[in-house]
Amino acid sequence: MKANTLLSVFTPKDTKFFPLLKETASTMVRAAILLQELFDCSDEEQKKELYKAIKVEEVKGDKVTGSILKALNATFITPFDREDINALTDSMDDVIDVIYRVSHKVQLYSPEKLPECTTILADIIHKGSLEIRDSIDGLENLKKTNIGFRRHYKEIKRLEEEADAIYEDGIMELFHKETNPTELIKLKEIIQELEKGANKINNTGKVLKTIFVKYA
């Protein structure tokens, strides 16, 4: 499909999928912001509130995802291939799910002290979610000349490589320094889950890249 055909379908006809995709992206960004606050927070009561707020976003995410699936089933013409819309939705929902699981583990395990790598990983997830949201905003005006779009998924890939390095150092340090086995078990799972978050963001970046290559 050529860019102009695509655009003609996109604007102004599609009033269904872009708003829903944007809503999913916003939910993801809100969850990511709350996650970063959770890792910056030292007050137990406030941490609990942040966990609950993330849970709220996770439920919202499920609902929007459901609406997109319903809309896909009910719509004959979609702004781009239904499998791409589907993959995009699923991959963002995966990010939200992992963010929720991280916060749930922090809440359940309440480790004595969170190592520095967790704050950095939460920050990477936050940054990655912003890149995704901006890409989604750019989908409506997808053109080959749109260097911005390309920049987003390159930045997402770079963030994942950064996350990988932080994760590796974090895990190695944990095994070397943490002498309390209970804390070791708790922190290992939290760090691994955070790394999965960066991974899921990168998956979304790959879907965005596919869409760019296909339609722009």
Add this chain to the structure above:
Amino acid sequence: MKANTLLSVFTPKDTKFFPLLKETASTMVRAAILLQELFDCSDEEQKKELYKAIKVEEVKGDKVTGSILKALNATFITPFDREDINALTDSMDDVIDVIYRVSHKVQLYSPEKLPECTTILADIIHKGSLEIRDSIDGLENLKKTNIGFRRHYKEIKRLEEEADAIYEDGIMELFHKETNPTELIKLKEIIQELEKGANKINNTGKVLKTIFVKYA
């Protein structure tokens, strides 16, 4: 599809899928009963027998699932959408697989003492599997007026919420009280796997809800 058209296809024509779906559900219920017995049992020899009996059900489950897939490929007209039959089969098979994995871990790890939450979670899985089986029995006479069917998936959802609460308390207590790291590792995995079981039952409940909304 209207209820009467559906019924006319269901009864008496479909002699293939309902028996197979019922067989899968029975296998799942038997596995769940054995799992509960396993968590109520204190004799090591008997535990091993229960584990082996669950393994037998798991193999049976795989076979019935395979038969359903084969039947789907060989049949042009199915009592309801093939994707729904597929999802229903897969989700029940997932439940059986998790039940098997729980029993395998109990067998392999043989923890010194199983905390109370494990017995409660096994009981919830058992109850949930009965709800699923009764729903499957009700599929042949699916009507909007069938309040029973609706009651089943609501109860399944309630059971999952109960399981979540039990799981959370169980994990928190484990981390607070268990001082032996080896036991901590063993029990954490067993409790997490049990929670996954309740989760997979809830997934089946969601599929059943979809079918009810679509066809009844």
Add this chain to the structure above:
Amino acid sequence: MKANTLLSVFTPKDTKFFPLLKETASTMVRAAILLQELFDCSDEEQKKELYKAIKVEEVKGDKVTGSILKALNATFITPFDREDINALTDSMDDVIDVIYRVSHKVQLYSPEKLPECTTILADIIHKGSLEIRDSIDGLENLKKTNIGFRRHYKEIKRLEEEADAIYEDGIMELFHKETNPTELIKLKEIIQELEKGANKINNTGKVLKTIFVKYA
């Protein structure tokens, strides 16, 4: 499809899928050989090199897999059902991914001493990968009389049963003998990941069996 029709499509027309499937299989075999060397190796510097070499194979695996998917999308006639080519590709890619994850964990965790079961499991993965490669080589001349092909997937199944037994003994021994919780955590994950490798090889064997039953 009869064997001769299949063969007529296979030879000499298909110049696309067989080379790519063979390349995937070779990548998997190379990764498996490196993995076994890793578990036989005691020098830390050399271990790191082996890990890096496996990473290279993993990246190659991703690329070939991508090429197969692209070729599937661009080709109307395929030597056998696209879902089978897809399943075969995915399952081999899964094997490569698990091999990479095992090596990554060995690298990150650097456990003090690897128990014997890890070497045996790595050996089983190596043997299994050779069986798969030989099966893939045989796909071009698939005939009912081809006892060799059947022998491969039977051997793969036998290897998985062997791996299961080794895994079970290994885990039980680990929990009984390992008194250092940090080492216990590290080794448990490595052993579990190795077992997953044998499992993924068996999945590939199942796909190969399906293809044999369907086309030979």
